[in-house]
Amino acid sequence: MKVVKVHVVTPDGPVLEEDVEMVIAKAQSGELGILPGHIPMVAPLQIGVVRLKKGTDTELVAVSGGFLEVRPEKVTILAQAAEVASDIDVLRAKAAKERAEQRLRAQKSDVDFRRAEMSLQRAINRLNVTNKHF
Known part of the structure; x- marks a missing residue:
């Protein structure tokens, strides 16, 4: 092939x-x-x-x-x-996901919501690739 x-x-x-x-x-x-x-x-x-x-x-x-x-x-x-x-640190990706979710839930004016959304997408993507959903 x-x-x-x-x-x-x-x-x-x-x-x-x-x-x-x-x-x-x-x-x-x-x-x-x-x-x-x-x-x-x-x-x-x-x-x-x-x-x-x-x-x-x-x-x-x-x-x-x-x-x-x-x-x-x-x-x-x-x-x-x-x-x-195989190189993804699942615990680190889970922690990044939780941090991004906390930033998105915050009602503070100093939070960059677009950046937090992108961080959340990256963390979820990394967890999906490892097939370890949380």
């Missing part, structure tokens, strides 16, 4: 480099499925899960926005933050 090389990179450095049969990512325009030989494109990503399929296995990567660049033999994901499911 044909494969495409996937690179997931953040400002802190590379997160993952792997050959996969299919990449599924959540772009701002909708969900994208990328197979080997896909036409070149660039798409902004939402906070979400990138699924990397290889045979019957699917690896999950939590991404916090960024861009997806597709070339026929290579997919590069430039993310603000990205974590492979």
